[in-house]
Amino acid sequence: MTPLTRRLAATYSLALLGAVITPVRQNWRPKTRKDGFPLSYYPMFSARRPATTTVYSLVGVAADRTRVRLPYRIAGTGGLNQVRRQINRCVAEGRTEELCQRVARELIARNQQQRSLFSEIVSVDLVASKFRLDDCFAGDGLVGEETVLESMTCVDTQP
Amino acid sequence: MSRRCTPALLTERLSAWWFTPAPAARLAGTRITHGAFSLWYLAKRRSMLAEIHRSGTNDFAPVGPGRILSKPLPATVADRIVDATLVAAAAAATGLCYRVTGPMAGALLTWTLSYRNSWTMIFHNDNLMVLHAAALAAGPSADALSVDAWVRGCRTGPSGADARYGWPLQLASTTTVTTYALAGVAKVAGPLGWKWTSGESLRRQVAVDGVRKEAFGSPASPLAYKLYGNVTLFRILALGSMAIELLGPIAIFDRRLARLWALAAWQLHWGILAIMKIKFRYQLSGAAYASFMDLERLIRR
Incomplete structure (x- = not known):
């Protein structure tokens, strides 16, 4: 790989991973948490379940x-x-x-x-x-x- | 100052790890696995998707790229996009004109599954399939075991390992562990915090899911009834799943450990199927963990 293709690959990787991580912010929103697709904060199974x-x-x-x-x-x-x-x-x-x-x-x-x-x-x-x-x-x-x-x-x- | 703790050294090590050389056939094997699964998954749902496309505007809640729409697309247009996705996925799986069909299949799969998830319910088993398509389409995933390679007269691709075949696999695997870690963080940051690991919430979640199924005429898993009273077991299951979710980003730095992690995550989904009858099909099939494996060994045999 040339230095340029390496840099491009690293930039693309960081952009994709950054996008995947971004929805984590939803966890600290008080009431208006919003799930999305394909970028999600994966809230399944996390809710409090009463009896x-x-x-x-x-x-x-x-x-x-x-x-x-x-x-x-x-x-x-x-x-x-x-x-x-x-x-x-x-x-x-x-x-x-x-x-x-x-x-x-x-x-x-x-x-x-x-x-x-x-x-x-x-x-x-x-x-x-x-x-x-x-x-x-x-x-x-x-x-x-x-x-x-x-x-x-x-x-x-x-x- | 010692060279040991400089940011430059850390970047260098991360870069060496990220660009670990891999054989072309390993990346190609992952492309074939992902493509074959996507193709099967969409083809099996073609008629269901057509029904959803005709289910009216009341339940339309667009997500992802679908948010550019204020109302659903005409049903026939949505149907044809599904067909185009199938064609592109088949071309990408076989590695035909991959430089074009790979990114095209990734983009169409993202659209089709985002649109499918735009009717009030997000299916979290679809996310990884889309993210993996984005990772694989960015690299030379069809340099081996593809129509393109066959046309070039080099079916198995270049000999030896190269970093250009390694980084898309690292990206796919890192994306995988990140999504699990996000699920773990959501539990810890949720209303229960670390108390989630007591197992009580998981036990109730299993019960709620079972009750919902029964209320709609679908029987809950017999195992759910059998295990419900066993609080200790649910504590172990909760601790185990939390460990799998949160430890992935650590395991990823060692290839053998990462493979063990993938095996544990795969088992987790089989456990969910057994107790809750919830099918995370991409994960259950093992295709979600293909990037962790040395698939070229299977091909060599």
Whole structure:
């Protein structure tokens, strides 16, 4: 390598490494921490986790009032955590009705294509479920306090 | 003043380490590994990406270079960019016109994955793939084991080791350990500080993740249920992962130690998969640690 190419390589390396390190500043911002891509401060797993957690999710209700947890794929695409975050955002922005309508439409479409495992479902509930982690993991399974935030019928009225 | 502690000597030593000579085939092996993984990763997600491109504007939260957009691109344009990325990644992996296709593949991969991460969720397993593309594209990564080398009639590249093949590998490896160190710093600088290593937060994180999965109809890992009560084990796991994250930048200065570190980091991701069912695919495949290995030995066999 010539001295010039060495210098260029060193400059490029320092620039890339400098860019990779820069987001570390986010750790010391009081409230407005912002993650990015591909430059991140990698905050995953660093949050304080209380003994309880609240999850916004979707429940299908059958005519006999049986309740079934709906898989995330019915609400969106891109993986469970992406869909979960999109649901959280809908709740935060007050777009719960729009979300339930979308899910109800998806269920009706799936039923029409006869590929649905949820043909008995007559309505969709968006619920906030509060779970005690010890109860769920060392006790009786997924049992929590459920609050229905929004409900939408999903019966196909088209002839 | 003794020469031992002068900044000039330190710079000299750092420079000698950074420009450690490496054979062309080692860098080429890393290029092939990275390119093959990127190609597989994107090709497998092509239809999912097309769905995301059509998922509307409400959830659009652009990150990285995507921030130049105020609204999503027309879906067909985004689809074609994914296709162009696939073509460029294939050309870079095979080392075809690498001087052009290498940087092009790096730029397109950065755009495509930034755009993919612009729908409310950042997937931290994608970062390294993009950063490694930037490291590899800057060097002569296709001087061996490439279409370019084959056309030149020198398939295995120049004999002997050279610094120009070493520094892109150092850059890729140093980037890798830096990202892990950042994850460690985020934990220590977070609300728990060093108490994070008590394991309680990790145990709860595993439980929260499991509850979320169950709430969306996907079962949590059976191992999460089995291990949840074992507080001591979570303390050991927390200490172990913190050590891996923070010690990487020290291990990088010794090649053998760095390889051991890469092995430990790889194991960490397999552990996360077993307990949380979270797939850091680039790391799990081992491709993320290719720059730490003497890949030319495999090729020679």
